[in-house]
Every structure is written in structure tokens, then in C-alpha cells.
Amino acid sequence: MGADLRIAGLHVGYGRIGVVTDVDLHVDPGEMVALIGSNGAGKSTLLKAVAGLLKPSAGTIALGERDITGMPPEKIVRQGLALVPEGRMLFGPLTVDENLAIGAHTRPARDEGVASDRARVQALFPVLAERHTQPAETLSGGEQQMLAVGRALMCRPQVLVLDEPSLGLAPRVIAAIFEVLDTLRAEGMSILLVEQDARLALKHADRGYVMRSGEIALEGPAHELANDEQVRHAYLGGRPETRE
Amino acid sequence: MDAAEFFQYVIAGLKSGSIYALVALGFTMVYGATGIINFAQGEFFMLGGVLAVWFHGLGLPLPVAGIAAVAATALIGIAFERVALRRQRSASPLVLVIITIGGSMVMKSLARHLFGPDELSLPEFTPGPSVDVAGVAVERQALWVWGLTIVAVLLLAWLYRRTKLGRAMRACSISHDAARLMGIDTARVAMVSFGIAAALGALAGFAVTPLTQTSWDAGAAIGVKGFAAAILGGLGNPVATVIGGLVLGLLESLSVAFVSSTYKDVISLVVLLVVLFVRPQGLFGTAQRGKV
Ligand SMILES: Nc1ncnc2c1ncn2[C@@H]1O[C@H](COP(=O)(O)OP(=O)(O)OP(=O)(O)O)[C@@H](O)[C@H]1O
Numbered sequence: 001m002g003a004d005l006r007i008a009g010l011h012v013g014y015g016r017i018g019v020v021t022d023v024d025l026h027v028d029p030g031e032m033v034a035l036i037g038s039n040g041a042g043k044s045t046l047l048k049a050v051a052g053l054l055k056p057s058a059g060t061i062a063l064g065e066r067d068i069t070g071m072p073p074e075k076i077v078r079q080g081l082a083l084v085p086e087g088r089m090l091f092g093p094l095t096v097d098e099n100l101a102i103g104a105h106t107r108p109a110r111d112e113g114v115a116s117d118r119a120r121v122q123a124l125f126p127v128l129a130e131r132h133t134q135p136a137e138t139l140s141g142g143e144q145q146m147l148a149v150g151r152a153l154m155c156r157p158q159v160l161v162l163d164e165p166s167l168g169l170a171p172r173v174i175a176a177i178f179e180v181l182d183t184l185r186a187e188g189m190s191i192l193l194v195e196q197d198a199r200l201a202l203k204h205a206d207r208g209y210v211m212r213s214g215e216i217a218l219e220g221p222a223h224e225l226a227n228d229e230q231v232r233h234a235y236l237g238g239r240p241e242t243r244e
Numbered sequence: 245m246d247a248a249e250f251f252q253y254v255i256a257g258l259k260s261g262s263i264y265a266l267v268a269l270g271f272t273m274v275y276g277a278t279g280i281i282n283f284a285q286g287e288f289f290m291l292g293g294v295l296a297v298w299f300h301g302l303g304l305p306l307p308v309a310g311i312a313a314v315a316a317t318a319l320i321g322i323a324f325e326r327v328a329l330r331r332q333r334s335a336s337p338l339v340l341v342i343i344t345i346g347g348s349m350v351m352k353s354l355a356r357h358l359f360g361p362d363e364l365s366l367p368e369f370t371p372g373p374s375v376d377v378a379g380v381a382v383e384r385q386a387l388w389v390w391g392l393t394i395v396a397v398l399l400l401a402w403l404y405r406r407t408k409l410g411r412a413m414r415a416c417s418i419s420h421d422a423a424r425l426m427g428i429d430t431a432r433v434a435m436v437s438f439g440i441a442a443a444l445g446a447l448a449g450f451a452v453t454p455l456t457q458t459s460w461d462a463g464a465a466i467g468v469k470g471f472a473a474a475i476l477g478g479l480g481n482p483v484a485t486v487i488g489g490l491v492l493g494l495l496e497s498l499s500v501a502f503v504s505s506t507y508k509d510v511i512s513l514v515v516l517l518v519v520l521f522v523r524p525q526g527l528f529g530t531a532q533r534g535k536v
């Protein structure tokens with residue numbers, strides 16, 4: 001478990017429009033790293049490039065010993081990196097169990113590890129066992145987010161990347177999800193976490209990066225960032241410019 | 245019209261309806277996996293019949309000729325996806341539609357060139373007098389058409405529900421990006437879907453040739469009907485697609501019974517227009533289910 005992720009000099013955009021410029025970022029094995037920044041800073045764009053959904057125009061992304069720059073997503077997930085995407089992107093009409101099974105797509109169906117991984121995911125999120133035959137689209141928002149995380153865990157990632165897992169959820173549900181992330185990190189999984197709720201993210205992470213207009217504006221240990229004057233002002237001022 | 249006569253029309257409707265259903269399933273599958281409306285789907289129907297005649301003419305027994313024709317058409321479908329469509333995947337839908345129309349024209353002219361301009365025929369699978377079904381005489385070949393349709397639909401249901409490939413196909417039809425993030429090779433799913441769609445069309449063409457004959461230009465008309473049936477079924481769920489095919493067949497047949505045979509071929513166009521304007525989600529509202 002737990003490989004390292006190294007991003008160097010990365011440029012990513014949509015067509016001709018550049019969004020992410022010259023980003024250096026790394027996650028060490030077993031580390032939880034938070035990436036924070038306001039709406040439109042380019043956080044999701046960066047994650048899409050990491051997972052292979054967008055091709056970088058320059059720079060490199062390495063996962064452990066492997067260069068994964070420009071690889072398609074279906075190959076990257078086989079290298080051990082799984083993304084819990086913004087908006088969850090569940091297979092709505094399919095059942096909870098089918099969603100989890102698709103998470104294990106890269107492994108043969110008879111693989112014994114698949115059953116034990118499912119049991120493990122259900123132990124982390126018991127509600128996924130209770131609702132196992134229910135279509136994903138009929139779950140509550142919190143349950144859907146748990147399924148999205150569970151589905152990514154079925155990919156057996158060494159690096160787990162999450163895009164705003166707390167978005168729109170009740171505090172109790174957020175706490176449950178972050179408790180699981182803490183458990184995974186304690187077991188040695190590397191985690192890259194994008195969050196708008198900077199306070200929450202910096203409370204759980206080891207280190208953090210602040211992204212502004214596509215660039216890394218600040219980086220450092222999480223507790224230092226949480227006390228940084230600029231960060232406090234821009235991202236921690238009360239309950240910040242929160243969202244719908 | 246007495247009951248027996250009415251029943252006769254119903255049987256005729258279900259006969260052509262199951263052919264439409266098989267062709268329509270090809271449309272739905274390819275649309276689900278790739279988002280493409282494949283206007284060459286009718287040509288797979290034509291190839292199934294024409295190739296079976298050719299293989300049979302080479303001396304192969306009828307069942308072997310049929311299997312060979314279905315397999316060859318499946319390979320043609322796969323080749324079509326790989327050669328003509330794969331590299332264009334990011335092109336606009338209009339471009340893709342034009343490519344499938346172009347592909348259809350190529351297949352048609354090649355078929356005419358290789359197999360000639362005439363009507364071609366096959367013997368019935370099990371020649372013999374008609375069978376009595378509830379007082380109505382039904383050709384034996386019609387029973388074959390139904391039987392093969394039922395087997396194909398059951399196999400497809402099993403594929404979708406029970407196999408990893410089927411699950412991957414459903415995942416692709418919901419979200420390509422999410423499927424790729426889970427490691428699904430969407431290009432492979434597209435290719436296999438084209439292969440299966442082509443095989444379904446070819447099976448229909450093979451099964452119906454003893455009844456209707458076939459020729460190089462048999463694809464266009466059936467393509468329109470299959471498309472109308474797929475739209476009627478909502479271009480989503482396979483069961484709805486099959487029902488769409490049967491309903492279209494019945495509508496046609498009953499229009500012959502109650503109105504006039506002049507309008508038979510207009511029915512599918514009317515159905516297309518009405519569905520698209522009034523109920524674009526199809527009869528059962530399964531098209532484009534929301535993505536979570
Ligand atoms: N598909 C797209 N095509 C073109 N531009 C896009 C696309 N998606 C995002 N952008 C632009 O890229 C910029 C960064 O967007 P991105 O989604 O990466 O921000 P973000 O930091 O994740 O914001 P949020 O916190 O709102 O999720 C924005 O200006 C956005 O308008």
C-alpha cells in the first residue's frame with residue numbers, strides 16, 4: 001500500500017484554454033495531502049489530469065516508479081491510483097453492489113480478493129451492505145458519497161484521490177467519511193484530498209497546498225497553513241463563501 | 245373481419261415485429277456503448293441474408309451457412325468500428341452519423357458488386373406445410389424467426405445482467421468517463437457492441453430471407469424500421485426495445501387490415517415523428533436516465 005505521487009511543472013487546460021499552470025505537488029507514501037482553493041482555481045482540472053481524463057500540455061506525473069503522464073484513465077487505475085470524482089459520477093441505475101463490482105473491473109470476477117474487499121468496504125460503510133440491492137440513484141447524498149469512496153477502494157488504490165467529498169453533506173456524514181479517510185491513511189494509503197472546506201481539510205491532512213488561479217500559491221504543513229494569516233483571511237474566515 | 249382473420253394479421257405483425265426488434269436491439273446497443281446512431285445497422289441485416297445465400301451456394305449446409313454469415317457480419321461490424329469510427333470518437337455527432345451513412349453506402353455497393361443485383365433466396369429451414377396455431381395457419385419459417393428472436397433476446401439479457409462485459413456495457417451507457425476511471429476499456433466495449441449489433445442484424449436477415457428473399461438493397465428499409473422501433477422503445481433498455489419492435493410490427497399489420505396496405509411503410513415514419521415530438525423518452529421513458 002501507499003505509493004508516492006509526484007507532479008512536476010504541470011500545465012493542463014481545455015483545448016487552447018490553459019487552466020493549471022506550472023504546478024509542482026507531491027504526496028509521499030502514507031501521507032494525506034490537502035489541496036484547497038476557491039471556486040474555479042483549477043483543483044478539479046488538476047485531478048482530472050492526474051487520473052488521465054485530461055492530457056497535460058506540459059510537465060510530468062509519476063506514480064511510484066512509473067511515469068503516468070498522458071496515460072488514459074483505464075491504465076492509470078491499473079497502476080494503483082483511483083479518483084473519487086467531483087459530483088461522484090456513480091452508475092445511477094445500477095445497484096450498490098453492481099457499482100462496487102465495477103470498481104473491481106480490473107480484476108477477474110472470481111478473484112477472492114474482490115469478495116474480501118467488498119466485505120471491507122461494507123465494514124467501513126455499513127449502509128452499503130444494508131442497501132446492496134438498491135439502485136445507486138435512490139441513495140441519499142451521503143450514502144452516494146460513501147458509495148463513491150467505496151467504489152474507488154474496490155480499485156485497490158495505493159493513492160486515493162478525492163474531489164470535494166464533503167460537498168453538500170450534513171456534518172455527521174462528513175465526519176463519518178473523514179473518519180474512514182483517517183483509517184485508510186493510518187493503514188498507509190496515500191491520499192490527495194481536494195476540499196473547499198479548508199478548515200476541515202487542514203484538520204485531517206499532514207500537508208497542504210493552496211491553489212489560486214491555476215497556480216500553487218502556498219504550501220506547507222497543514223497546521224502551519226491553518227494558522228497562516230493569508231489562508232485564515234481568504235479561506236477560513238468563519239464559514240467561508242460556502243456553496244450551494 | 246372475423247376473429248381468425250384478425251389473428252392472422254396479429255401473427256403477421258409479430259413476425260415482422262420480431263425482425264424489427266432484432267435490428268432495433270443493434271441500434272440500442274451501439275447507442276448505449278458509444279452514443280452513435282449507426283445508420284449502417286440495416287446493412288448488417290442485408291449482409292446476414294446475402295452472405296448466407298453465398299455460403300449456402302458454396303455448398304455449406306444451411307445452418308452452417310447461417311452461422312458463418314452471422315459470424316462474418318459480426319467481424320465486418322467490428323472492422324467498421326475500428327477502421328471508420330474509432331479514431332473519430334471525439335468528432336461531432338453529425339460527423340459520426342455521416343460516417344455511418346457513408347459506411348452503409350460502401351457495404352451496399354460492395355454487396356451489389358460481389359453478389360449481383362438480383363433477388364436472392366434461401367430454402368426454409370424446415371420445409372413443410374404451415375402449422376396450425378389457434379386456428380391460424382403459420383408458416384414454419386415464422387416459428388423459426390420467433391424462436392431465434394427469443395433465444396437472441398435471452399442471451400442478450402443474460403449478457404447484460406450476468407456478465408462482466410454486460411456490466412461494463414451498462415456502465416459505458418451511463419457515463420463514459422466514470423467507466424474509464426474504473427478501468428473499463430471503452431474502446432473495446434464499443435468494438436464488441438458493434439460486433440454484437442452486427443450479429444443481431446445478420447441473424448434477422450438470415451432468418452427472414454426464406455420468407456421475403458433479400459438483395460443488396462434490402463438494408464435501407466429495414467434500417468428505418470429498426471430505428472423507429474428503437475426510438476419507440478426509448479433507445480435504452482433492451483426489453484423496451486423488443487416491445488418497440490413488436491408494437492411497430494403490429495401497427496403496420498393492423499394498418500393493412502383496417503386502412504390500406506398503401507400506408508404500411510409510412511407507419512414507421514409516422515411513429516418516428518410522433519415519438520420524437522410527443523414522447524422523446526420512448527414508450528417506457530427509459531432513454532437517458534439521469535446520471536447521479
Ligand atoms: N470542461 C471545461 N471546459 C472549459 N473550461 C473548463 C471546463 N471545466 C472547467 N473549466 C474552467 O477551468 C477553470 C477551473 O475549473 P475547475 O473545475 O478545475 O475549478 P475548481 O478549483 O475545481 O473549482 P470548484 O471548487 O468550483 O470545483 C474554471 O475557470 C472553469 O471555468
Ligand SMILES: [Mg+2]
Nearest residue numbers: 043044045086
Ligand atoms: Mg472542482
